Amino acid sequence: MVGTSTELFDFIAAELERFVETEGDDFHLPEGRHRELGFTFSFPVGEDVVAELSSAMERQGLDMKVTALVNDTVGTLAGGIYADNDVVAAVILGTGTNAAYVEHVDAIPKWKGPLPRSGNMVINMEWGNFKSDKLPRSDYDIALDFESLNPGEQMYEKMISGMYLGEVVRRILLRLAHDASLFGDVVPSKLEKLFVLRTPDMSAMHHDTSHDLKHLGAKLKDILGVADTSMEARYITLHVCDKVAERGARLAAAGIYGILKKLGRDRAPSGGCPKQRTVVAIDGGLYEHYKKFSSRVEATLAELLGEAAASSVVVKMANDGSGIGAALLAASHSQYNVVE
Ligand code: BGC
Numbered sequence: 001m002v003g004t005s006t007e008l009f010d011f012i013a014a015e016l017e018r019f020v021e022t023e024g025d026d027f028h029l030p031e032g033r034h035r036e037l038g039f040t041f042s043f044p045v046g047e048d049v050v051a052e053l054s055s056a057m058e059r060q061g062l063d064m065k066v067t068a069l070v071n072d073t074v075g076t077l078a079g080g081i082y083a084d085n086d087v088v089a090a091v092i093l094g095t096g097t098n099a100a101y102v103e104h105v106d107a108i109p110k111w112k113g114p115l116p117r118s119g120n121m122v123i124n125m126e127w128g129n130f131k132s133d134k135l136p137r138s139d140y141d142i143a144l145d146f147e148s149l150n151p152g153e154q155m156y157e158k159m160i161s162g163m164y165l166g167e168v169v170r171r172i173l174l175r176l177a178h179d180a181s182l183f184g185d186v187v188p189s190k191l192e193k194l195f196v197l198r199t200p201d202m203s204a205m206h207h208d209t210s211h212d213l214k215h216l217g218a219k220l221k222d223i224l225g226v227a228d229t230s231m232e233a234r235y236i237t238l239h240v241c242d243k244v245a246e247r248g249a250r251l252a253a254a255g256i257y258g259i260l261k262k263l264g265r266d267r268a269p270s271g272g273c274p275k276q277r278t279v280v281a282i283d284g285g286l287y288e289h290y291k292k293f294s295s296r297v298e299a300t301l302a303e304l305l306g307e308a309a310a311s312s313v314v315v316k317m318a319n320d321g322s323g324i325g326a327a328l329l330a331a332s333h334s335q336y337n338v339v340e
Pocket of ligand 1 (some may be wrong): 042043044070072073092094095096098099126128154157
């Protein structure tokens with residue numbers, strides 16, 4: 001998070017070198033070929049990341065070439081379809097959020113290039129950047145956006161993803177501390193600090209099932225330095241976590257439902273293909289670790305689809321799906337080159 005991009009790419013190249021060192025003696029590269037690498041990189045850095053990684057690999061003396069660069073959603077989609085042919089969309093719910101799905105080319109008026117033979121293209125939606133008057137924003141969202149690194153951008157992401165949920169909670173608690181003395185007469189100074197409340201801490205507080213919310217109380221002490229919190233303050237904090245997570249989860253489910261609707265998979269399978277399954281592959285730490293969030297996503301999706309349609313839709317965790325998908329794309333590209 002704090003290093004330079006050269007340090008980052010040098011680190012990746014060094015790790016790749018370590019991996020290559022583990023190759024057995026029976027591994028031989030065919031004449032005239034390099035090791036081929038699939039690379040998932042999902043954050044804009046204003047640089048050509050393939051060129052950056054290639055130079056780092058050269059500095060390392062590594063005989064390897066990047067042949068597939070993909071966004072994490074596209075990698076998850078590729079890995080997801082490889083593992084299960086019924087995957088129609090991939091969603092990332094982690095530090096950031098985004099989705100990808102396969103679309104017919106004739107539904108993509110923007111595309112002016114050569115048409116793929118399959119008649120389909122993958123759409124990386126960049127849905128985190130969705131904004132609309134129909135997406136109501138609270139004062140907290142507006143202030144968070146204003147003070148963020150990318151004001152005016154990624155509005156939907158700022159209501160849903162792991163980078164921001166804890167920060168929304170912090171802002172609400174701060175207001176309650178000021179206006180309603182939530183933590184006593186003094187507003188804890190640490191609560192003023194941007195991003196001091198991380199989403200994993202919010203999740204830990206939210207999952208506290210002890211009768212006196214002692215774990216939540218301990219977190220508040222750890223993070224905010226508030227020694228003694230009243231039961232009322234703990235319950236209110238729990239409720240705030242619940243509402244912020246619920247809003248994020250319901251918004252994420254609405255996005256998934258939107259894709260299914262676009263693909264005509266929001267209805268119960270018709271008589272023609274009663275066995276049709278629809279699978280959505282999901283990756284990301286938020287979804288994986290924040291159980292009250294992920295169960296809310298699934299419950300809302302079922303609610304939106306209705307019972308009949310929901311029975312044919314499966315949401316599947318695709319652990320490290322994006323890296324595996326990128327590797328598979330590089331592998332299939334290498335096969336294609338051989339045939340050529
Ligand atoms: C990025 C997307 C990425 C998503 C999930 C967002 O912040 O803009 O490209 O797919 O995070 O990692």
